[in-house]
Amino acid sequence: MAVKIPSASVGVKINDWYNAIRKFNVTDAEMLKAEIERDIFRMEEDQDLLLYYALMEFRHRIMLDYIRPLEEEKVPPDFSEILKDIEDKQGKLTGLLEYYFNFFRGMYEYNNHDYIKAISFYRRAEKKLRHVEDEIERAEFHFKMAEIFYHMKQSHVSMNYALQAIETYQAHETYKVRRIQCEFVIAGNYDDLESSEKALPHLENALKLVREESQRILEGHTFYNLGNCYYKMGKADQAAEYFHKAVVIYKEETSDTLTKACFSLALAYFKLKQNEQAHDIFNEGFKIAQQSNDAIYISKYHFLQALYINEDGMDSLSETFQLLESRKMYPDIEDLALEAAEYYNEIGLLSDSVYFYQIVFNARKQIKKGDWSYEV
Structure with a gap:
């Protein structure tokens, strides 16, 4: 009779697997995953450990979705089966496992642009944070909270979480990718x-760290964030240069961030009245959004089309705002409405400009209230 492997020894390997995932060390993570999968079949029965394994497999897929962009012709990974398997067992989750479920599910919803759901799951995870003793795991949680609140323009809340996270990561040299991402969030705030x-x-510090890591995709993210920074400063020409650099890298890496980068580059070109370049990159980005069935960005490209290409007027523009409002994406509403308001002001359609400035004002009121970001 074959000797069963103690579940505790498999549990140690799963911990090592998670450490590799948090460091974005794909090679070690894949190797440990394969080793654990072999051990599971020879392990003594332990339902809690099997749940821990299922949760970590879910987290592993989220990591791969971030670090390994899709190859051409491949469809995005389907998380539905693994999610259903975990949710069927959710009643058995307690303590640390319950924390992991809600934390990882929040990451999944964030990646799907459903920020309200993401915050809801993160808040549930926060209630279980007392079960987490590892300082790196606490830093992971603080980073993810910083990231989500940055996207919802809750800047002071986001900054507080980001500073807590980066303080921990700076003390651990092997977590350089997270340090870079913290720099992105702090800069964005x-x-x-x-x-x-x-x-x-x-x-600039992020770019220095990225080049030490030789991670091309992160270099693209840094260029994109530099473009965004210069755009916010009103320097659309410098913004376009950095957005273009990001687009080049995202094409090389077949990154799903290409849709967003093309949108930002097209917007910068329209702002600069470089209409030929704007149309070219618009068409490219719009096609990618349609191929990936990205409802949010399809709607945003329709917005650009209505504002700068077809000049369809407020009815077409309003359709984008209706979708964004249904998702409570008030920061996106603010940004797009401001673009429309400034454009109509520039071409002398003052009543239309005032209409969109009112949308900006209302969106900012919602962001300032922040009630929607605490729903559980």
């Missing part, structure tokens, strides 16, 4: 607080 001159040093 300074942009939203209209202090872009404070954002630039963080992005």
Whole structure:
């Protein structure tokens, strides 16, 4: 009779697997995953450990979705089966496992642009944070909270979480990718607080760290964030240069961030009245959004089309705002409405401009209230 492997020894390997995932060390993570999968079949029965394994497999797929962009012709990974398997067992989750479920599910919803659901799951995870003793795991949680609140323009809340996270990561040399991502979030918050001159040093530091890591996709993200920073400063020409650099890298890496980068580059070109380049990159990005069935970006490209290409007027523009409002994406509403308001002001359609400035004002009121970001 074959000797069963103690579940505790498999549990140690799963911990090592998770450490590799958090460091974005794909090679080690894949190797440990394969080893654990072999051990599971020879392990003594332990339902809690099998749940831990299922949760970590879910987290592993989220990592791969971020670090390994899709190859051409491949469809995005289907998380539905693994999610259903975990949710069927959710009643058995307690303590640390319950924390992991809600934390990882929040990451999944964030990646799907459903920020309200993401915050809801993160808040549930936060209630279980007392079960987490590892300082790196606490830093992971703080980073993810910083990231989501940055996207919802809750800048001071985001900055507080980001500073907690980066303090821990700076003490651990092997977590350089997360340090870089923290610099992105801190810089983005300074942009939203209209202090872009404070954002630039963080992005320059991120670029230095990225080049030490030789991670091409992260270099693309840094260029994109630099473009965003210069755009917020009103320097559309410099923004376009960095957005273009990001687009080049995202094409090389077949990154799903290409849709967003093409949108930002097209917007910068329209702002600069470089209409031929704007049309070319618009068509490219719009096609990618349609191929990936990205409802949010399809709607945003329709917005650009209505504003700058077809000049369809407010009815067409309003359709984008209706979709964004249904998702409570008030920061996106604010940004797009401001683009429309400034454009109509520039061409002398003052009543239309005032209409969109009112949308900006209403969106900012919702962001300032922040009630929607605490729903559980």
